[in-house]
Amino acid sequence: MRLILLGAPGAGKGTVAKMLTAIDGSVQISTGDILRAAVKDGTDLGKQAKAYMDAGDLVPDELIMGIMKARLKGDDCQAGFLLDGFPRTIPQAEQLKDLLADLGITLQAAVNLDVPRDVILDRLTTRRTCVDCGAIYNVKSMPTKVEGVCDKCGGKVVQRDDETEEAISNRLDVYNQKTAPLADFYRGEGLLLDVNATSSDSVVASIRGHVGA
Ligand code: ADP
Ligand code: ZN
Numbered sequence: 001m002r003l004i005l006l007g008a009p010g011a012g013k014g015t016v017a018k019m020l021t022a023i024d025g026s027v028q029i030s031t032g033d034i035l036r037a038a039v040k041d042g043t044d045l046g047k048q049a050k051a052y053m054d055a056g057d058l059v060p061d062e063l064i065m066g067i068m069k070a071r072l073k074g075d076d077c078q079a080g081f082l083l084d085g086f087p088r089t090i091p092q093a094e095q096l097k098d099l100l101a102d103l104g105i106t107l108q109a110a111v112n113l114d115v116p117r118d119v120i121l122d123r124l125t126t127r128r129t130c131v132d133c134g135a136i137y138n139v140k141s142m143p144t145k146v147e148g149v150c151d152k153c154g155g156k157v158v159q160r161d162d163e164t165e166e167a168i169s170n171r172l173d174v175y176n177q178k179t180a181p182l183a184d185f186y187r188g189e190g191l192l193l194d195v196n197a198t199s200s201d202s203v204v205a206s207i208r209g210h211v212g213a
Pocket of ligand 1: 008009010031032033035052053054056057058059060061064084085086087088089092162171
């Protein structure tokens with residue numbers, strides 16, 4: 001599959017992407033995961049990105065495009081890719097369009113995961129993430145077996161630095177201003193697939209039906 005996953009923070013892009021990779025070997029490419037790994041490793045990219053991320057602001061387009069230009073050339077992308085958290089702005093979407101044209105890759109769809117705001121807020125405040133493998137848990141609906149320890153890799157499971165109430169509220173504002181307009185962009189490209197994302201299972205079923213996977 002060659003898809004873009006759009007949707008507010010907490011809409012379930014990461015969860016859906018992980019479910020889809022299991023179907024056909026497509027790779028999940030999450031700019032948020034790439035950036036968090038860079039912050040953790042203390043690379044130059046991580047140092048440049050950290051303050052934006054902690055505040056819930058977007059990292060500058062140039063940094064993101066640098067990451068994605070290199071990433072989409074990876075051999076593993078031949079099997080397909082699920083873009084999770086990218087593009088996030090109209091300039092990113094325009095540059096992605098040029099980049100894919102250069103690489104001779106066509107997208108199948110830009111899937112817009114639609115979830116009511118109260119559900120989003122509840123999900124984000126109860127979400128926990130493994131610092132080592134990125135696995136996502138939820139203190140209410142999907143707790144770890146042992147508190148604070150990842151079931152999959154034994155890593156530490158924590159609340160992200162940008163999951164304070166203030167940063168969450170800023171991330172939602174940034175989403176509405178900068179990222180929500182991408183739905184119209186992709187509708188114009190004839191690629192938009194709108195799905196009700198209250199349940200991740202039904203999102204996966206809709207996507208499979210749409211792309212025939
Ligand atoms: P969310 O759960 O909010 O969707 P992500 O894990 O996708 O979060 O991203 C976390 C943070 O990383 C964002 O708040 C932003 O600072 C930065 N980031 C991730 N992807 C992008 C992008 N495509 N453009 C700019 N900033 C990004
Ligand atoms: Zn883990």
